[in-house]
Amino acid sequence: MKFEAVTIKDIAIALGLSTSTVSRALRDSYEISPATKKNVLEYAEKINYRPNPIALSLKEKRSHSIGVIVCEIANSFFSQAINGIESIAYSKGYNVIISQSHESYDREVIDLNYLASRSIDGLLISVSAETENFSHLQSLHDRGFPIVFFDRAVESIHTHKVIVDNNKGAFDATEHLIKNGFQRIANLAGSPHLSITKDRIMGYRNAIETNGLHYEEAYTQYCLHGGMVYEEVEKALDAMMALSNKPDAIVASADKLTTNCIRYFKSKNIRVPEDVALIGFSNLDIADLLLPSLSVVRQPAFAMGQIATELLLKMIESKRAVSDFENRVLPLEIMVRESSSKLK
Amino acid sequence: MKFEAVTIKDIAIALGLSTSTVSRALRDSYEISPATKKNVLEYAEKINYRPNPIALSLKEKRSHSIGVIVCEIANSFFSQAINGIESIAYSKGYNVIISQSHESYDREVIDLNYLASRSIDGLLISVSAETENFSHLQSLHDRGFPIVFFDRAVESIHTHKVIVDNNKGAFDATEHLIKNGFQRIANLAGSPHLSITKDRIMGYRNAIETNGLHYEEAYTQYCLHGGMVYEEVEKALDAMMALSNKPDAIVASADKLTTNCIRYFKSKNIRVPEDVALIGFSNLDIADLLLPSLSVVRQPAFAMGQIATELLLKMIESKRAVSDFENRVLPLEIMVRESSSKLK
DNA sequence: GAAATTGTCGGGAACGATTGCGTAAAAAAA
DNA sequence: TTTTTTTACGCAATCGTTCCCGACAATTTC
Structure with a gap:
């Protein structure tokens, strides 16, 4: 069963315009006449047009989603941290995709490959208890993929870290x-x-x-x-x-x-x-x-999630490669x- | 900062082939010679090629991800249910995107719009305690979007439901x-x-x-x-x-x-x-x-998540519109x- | 009144991958 | 040798969107 969404093309055909004009009208470009803009905007509203984020992702080479790998969400610390992650991510228009390693190295590697191949823009991870070999993370990091560690960091990988004292x-x-x-x-x-x-x-x-x-x-x-x-x-x-x-x-x-x-x-x-x-x-x-x-x-779980996400998004949205990594150490209560x- | 991935085009140029040939070689098509296949496969392996899922999504009009809306993941029932959801979804190659309504109607509507516009293929939802008006769900359902309720279902919307007695x-x-x-x-x-x-x-x-x-x-x-x-x-x-x-x-x-x-x-x-x-x-x-x-x-939270996900994926992957909806009632302990x- | 400018809009390429169709060369059949 | 078939590959369209160009008209400038 497929769910057919409305596209810019549908609007263009209905209004006898080109897709470029419709696109520009929707983005409020200066080179579109007020009358045309009004037409397009009204029609788009009427048929409930929503831009296709996948097409945008393809064009911008950015998915606007971040991956999170934790051992278990049914764990107070991590579910609170995820709340912190979500609060920042959603406010900045990012999606959060959560995976659980269940403290297994194999699952962590599978999750990581899966997430990385799903075109996430960056990763927040608290490594599994079983993980000794960090090459899966290292190679991704070496290729310039944004990664931020929270709580359980990997000492040998040089990137942002949010931990507690x-x-x-x-x-x-x-x-x-x-x-x-x-x-x-x-x-x-x-x-x-x-x-x-x-x-x-x-x-x-x-x-x-x-x-x-x-x-x-x-x-x-x-x-x-x-x-x-x-x-x-x-x-x-x-x-x-x-x-x-x-x-x-x-x-x-x-x-x-x-x-x-x-x-x-x-x-x-x-x-x-x-x-x-x-x-x-x-x-x-x-x-x-x-x-x-x-x-x-x-542990200040919520704050840790927030800070880690802020650092990650800053890294993702930075023009050049980041080399000045922060190591935030938060107090425990x-x-x-x-x-x-x-x-x- | 951008993370440049390897594409089929890179392989094609490096090997002096066309993108179509590379694509077919990777998919083991019969019309590609064994020698070419070998070349392509080896080179792809060497440079660690991964197909871009966004491009595939665009072509197939399917994102292979499902949305989940619950009130709170820091709640034993829901985190267990999510574990069940995840176990099925991942085994079938689907991604899970989780949102929390925090029992707020407004958040639920925002989450839903966000998820729907993010091109998820289907939705699992347990409605928020505050929600009285279900038109946001109804209109999506009317347009043929696959939705499965679990735990907290909406009586007036006719779709698969997984609840307890x-x-x-x-x-x-x-x-x-x-x-x-x-x-x-x-x-x-x-x-x-x-x-x-x-x-x-x-x-x-x-x-x-x-x-x-x-x-x-x-x-x-x-x-x-x-x-x-x-x-x-x-x-x-x-x-x-x-x-x-x-x-x-x-x-x-x-x-x-x-x-x-x-x-x-x-x-x-x-x-x-x-x-x-x-x-x-x-x-x-x-x-x-x-x-x-x-x-x-x-409540059998894990099983509920699993069953709901199975029903949702069945609905997503069905060729025709589903009209025979199940109402699974599980026993409580x-x-x-x-x-x-x-x-x- | 001719030339330059401005306002509006369309054509088409691009993003990455798939796939129907066309076709050159090689192999097989006549 | 000529014709047909097979093999092995390339071209180009497609998905939805953006954006660089180009173009035509109306308007302004000299």
């Missing part, structure tokens, strides 16, 4: 636990391939050592899929809880890690914060409704609730 | 409360403009009356924005709780209504289920982690947890 966030969260009297603080970490994981571990370790505690290797456990699969979280936490001096507090370094951590505690009847305290990176908007209410490190409080 | 879902949820000994059951309802709201109220009322309870008008309160704004939920619940015989249980009829209801109870120190029991429509994947764990009516249990 993961180091400080993890430091503050860890220090908050220490200040509350916890001594054996573990770190439930995401994929070791991600730079954000490294930064968060660094902040965590720094807080431990700065405050005169002993940094314990076994207190940091990685989850390759960033907590997407419960089993990896379970395995990581099992390992921690099996230690002779098991942790009395945990810093969970990602949205899904945090919620699955809570699920683990619930299933094992481990009380929070009595048995183990918890603070986690999370953008969940019902963190306050959990049992116990959850202390979180919250710590929201203290019950899960990290010390009970007497 | 809201009546039975609300009936079962209400009856579950009655069976658990609750007597004064209230209904926190969504927008009165939506057919799903009417169906859910009908199921609720039916359960009340079938079980010999008295149907009380004041026990049903509407939220025009479907719970998106906390204040309307607060107002609705304030009205209920101010009644002389205030309810001892509540059926919340949408995702956001349910979570905001919990937020209300928490802020007012109303205990669940001791003071008021609660069961709500929700696709939240951490309903079991709330305090108390939340009894829910869960009730998951009983603590929030609706009767404590002695």
Whole structure:
């Protein structure tokens, strides 16, 4: 079934004009008489003419759409970031095409090829937890394709990046636990391939050592899929809880890690914060409704999406190749609730 | 900054052939000699040629992309539904363009015009809570544009619809409360403009009356924005709780209504289920982690997205106009947890 | 009154790819 | 050798739009 749209040609034939004249009349060109303009405009309105964006894209070599690749839209952080992306993109007349990698490298490559071949003008990406090899992004970037990273950036690729101060966030969260009297603080970490994981571990370790505690290797456990699969979280936490001096507090370094951590505690009847305290990176908007209410490190997701989009559009619309890349680092917000409080 | 892609013309010039020959070689036409084919294929591979989808769209009058309009992607139900949509669309070579109405009629109209003018081949929509006037959809549908409704359908527009058995879902949820000994059951309802709201109220009322309870008008309160704004939920619940015989249980009829209801109870120190029991429509994947764990009516969101997309693609790819429209009604699942249990 | 200017508009190429049709050369049939 | 067939390719139109030119008329200038 096909949906036949009205074209400039239809107007031209109906009014006995040429397509060039109609086109010019619609664009309010000075070389068209007011009478003709009026005719064309009225007729176009009457038959509900809409310019064909595909024809325009072909001519302008610009699709006015941008691609977004995230691991999962059913994740508070990313859906909030996408809201930010959308708000800027739509206001500037750009379309947003969203793809999900589901934390899989293969899916990310497929999505990327698909998007790139669909003639998007630029890409916003937060790489998947599994991704170690960045050649698919590198080659596109080398050919001059506009890419902006947000949240999970690739260090080796030199382009705009919008990230948060993961180091400080993890430091503050860890220090908050220490200040509350916890001594054996573990770190439930995401994929070791991600730079954000490294930064968060660094902040965590720094807080431990700065405050005169002993940094314990076994207190940091990685989850390759960033907590997407419960089993990896379970395995990581099992390992921690099996230690002779098991942790009395945990810093969970990602949205899904945090919620699955809570699920683990619930299933094992481990009380929070009595048995183990918890603070986690999370953008969940019902963190306050959990049992116990959850202390979180919250990312400015909406703003990140907005800034990343602004940078991308600036790059797309710039005449010359951009070489002066920005590295925006946004602050994290710590929201203290019950899960990290010390009970007497 | 522009990203110059390789075209068929580049290959033709480099190999001293015509564009038609190159095109045919790439499509493995029988009228091209094996030697030429080999040359073209190898060179195309070498310079990483990708056909320009925009040029193809222009020629075929098909963009191979579908539009999706939902109220909010930061909503478990819709993000799960979008996952279902994506899974089918991508497997069939279609792109998905997502727009959010944020429950606003104006935004919905803008999104629709934008998408329609962006040459999408078809539309999946779950109408906004505010929408009363459906002429924007009707006129598109009248002109033969493929539209499939999911979840929130428009009764007056005759096309494929994928919905759930809201009546039975609300009936079962209400009856579950009655069976658990609750007597004064209230209904926190969504927008009165939506057919799903009417169906859910009908199921609720039916359960009340079938079980010999008295149907009380004041026990049903509407939220025009479907719970998106906390204040309307607060107002609705304030009205209920101010009644002389205030309810001892509540059926919340949408995702956001349910979570905001919990937020209300928490802020007012109303205990669940001791003071008021609660069961709500929700696709939240951490309903079991709330305090108390939340009894829910869960929609098969992923499957709904998949089915809706299959129907839409079938409509798009059908040669003739479709007139035999399906109305798929999927079952709801009730998951009983603590929030609706009767404590002695 | 002839020349220059201005106002309006149409023809046609271009964007990238596909495809019906035409045709040269080579191969097969006569 | 001549005619027919096959092979292998090129030309040009098409999709919808824009825009560079060219053109004709009316108007203004000298």
